[in-house]
Amino acid sequence: MSLKPANNIQDNHTFGEFGGVNPSISDSATYTFLAGKTMGDTFEGNTEGCYLYSRHTSPSNLHLSNALAAMEDTECANVSASGMGAITSVIMQICGTGDHIVSSRTIYGGSYALMKNYLPKLNINTAFVDITSLQKVEDAITKETKIIYCESVSNPLLEIANIPELAKIAKKHNVLLVVDNTFSPLIISASKLGADITIHSLTKFINGMNDTVGGVYCASNEFVTNSKSVMDGAAMLFGPVMDSFRSASILKNLRTLHVRMKKHSENALYISQHLENDGIRVVYPGLKSHKDHKLMTSLYNAEFGFGGMLTIDAGNLEKANLLMEVMQDKGIGFLAVSLGFYKTLFNAPGTGTSSEISLEEQKEMGLNDGLIRFSMGLDNDIKRTYKIMKICLQEVGLI
Numbered sequence: 001m002s003l004k005p006a007n008n009i010q011d012n013h014t015f016g017e018f019g020g021v022n023p024s025i026s027d028s029a030t031y032t033f034l035a036g037k038t039m040g041d042t043f044e045g046n047t048e049g050c051y052l053y054s055r056h057t058s059p060s061n062l063h064l065s066n067a068l069a070a071m072e073d074t075e076c077a078n079v080s081a082s083g084m085g086a087i088t089s090v091i092m093q094i095c096g097t098g099d100h101i102v103s104s105r106t107i108y109g110g111s112y113a114l115m116k117n118y119l120p121k122l123n124i125n126t127a128f129v130d131i132t133s134l135q136k137v138e139d140a141i142t143k144e145t146k147i148i149y150c151e152s153v154s155n156p157l158l159e160i161a162n163i164p165e166l167a168k169i170a171k172k173h174n175v176l177l178v179v180d181n182t183f184s185p186l187i188i189s190a191s192k193l194g195a196d197i198t199i200h201s202l203t204k205f206i207n208g209m210n211d212t213v214g215g216v217y218c219a220s221n222e223f224v225t226n227s228k229s230v231m232d233g234a235a236m237l238f239g240p241v242m243d244s245f246r247s248a249s250i251l252k253n254l255r256t257l258h259v260r261m262k263k264h265s266e267n268a269l270y271i272s273q274h275l276e277n278d279g280i281r282v283v284y285p286g287l288k289s290h291k292d293h294k295l296m297t298s299l300y301n302a303e304f305g306f307g308g309m310l311t312i313d314a315g316n317l318e319k320a321n322l323l324m325e326v327m328q329d330k331g332i333g334f335l336a337v338s339l340g341f342y343k344t345l346f347n348a349p350g351t352g353t354s355s356e357i358s359l360e361e362q363k364e365m366g367l368n369d370g371l372i373r374f375s376m377g378l379d380n381d382i383k384r385t386y387k388i389m390k391i392c393l394q395e396v397g398l399i
């Protein structure tokens with residue numbers, strides 16, 4: 001595909017007061033009106049250029065939301081205090097008691113726990129399916145289904161969702177396709193491919209600094225406006241609002257996302273290819289051996305590569321833990337959850353970021369306890385990194 005999400009971000013610019021090159025930060029919770037009528041109108045929706053209260057919208061949040069809407073090429077977007085804040089806002093906006101979700105079974109552990117453990121308390125139930133089987137997805141849809149939910153590149157198994165085909169199924173059954181695109185910003189243009197709503201945890205690649213959590217959903221004007229309705233909007237009423245200072249800092253970091261994504265991808269491809277040549281079992285969407293490699297090449301915006309995430313199989317948890325400790329000691333990166341940092345981060349998802357998923361279910365989906373998930377950093381000299389990694393692998397007896 002030839003889409004230009006980075007150009008869209010670059011072209012989206014707002015000057016600050018006094019001609020500042022960055023937009024001014026709105027340091028206010030509430031806003032004055034010159035006329036009572038305008039306040040009334042604003043309560044009913046967005047009045048152009050008018051702000052009501054910062055849980056609804058602040059100018060700073062609007063700047064970041066607009067830039068992210070430009071990136072995903074959607075009409076609108078709304079930032080939230082965390083990725084989970086965006087996910088819960090979207091689901092609670094769409095679903096009520098008795099409704100049903102069809103979700104990929106390989107998703108971030110928190111999203112899984114929300115659907116598996118929390119939403120049933122509200123009588124919202126979820127069928128978890130293998131998202132790469134379109135037939136299974138369609139078969140799981142019931143009269144009550146409101147959402148098909150998946151991640152473009154799944155956490156942690158790095159399966160690729162066939163967004164255009166899932167969108168066709170969603171349309172056919174009149175349900176919404178909600179895609180979490182956290183692993184592949186710029187790389188996958190989920191909304192252009194057919195997602196009705198695209199979510200990101202901004203905590204990861206988009207902010208890239210690991211100094212805050214944040215989230216966004218990108219969707220139609222109608223959906224975003226409804227979600228912020230003072231009467232019944234999930235975002236407005238649950239209130240997971242981002243602070244203006246944070247949205248201003250994330251917007252500045254978003255400006256370099258294209259440069260960072262290219263480097264993350266370049267480094268992850270180099271490491272994947274070399275470790276695979278060394279006989280390590282590597283999963284990376286850029287490798288020909290990846291089961292969805294062809295699909296990925298038909299969906300992705302090639303200039304940004306195949307992403308910064310890869311997994312290797314260390315065989316068992318003991319080996320995985322040992323290898324991670326050795327790698328941390330030798331400076332390869334940090335044994336930490338999360339992703340999208342300048343430094344490589346690694347963890348064993350079975351006992352870390354996917355520990356919300358029961359061991360039985362992990363086994364069923366192919367998540368074994370020796371899996372190590374890497375978020376490759378921005379290392380300038382990836383050859384040097386590889387050489388050190390090889391020493392670590394030799395030290396623990398994996399090669």
Ligand SMILES: Cc1ncc(COP(=O)(O)O)c(C=O)c1O
Pocket residue numbers: 082083084085108110111151155180182183200201202203213214215338
């Ligand atoms: C794919 C994915 N989606 C959503 C989230 C949740 O985001 P946050 O931690 O910003 O709430 C995460 C967090 O790890 C994630 O990996």
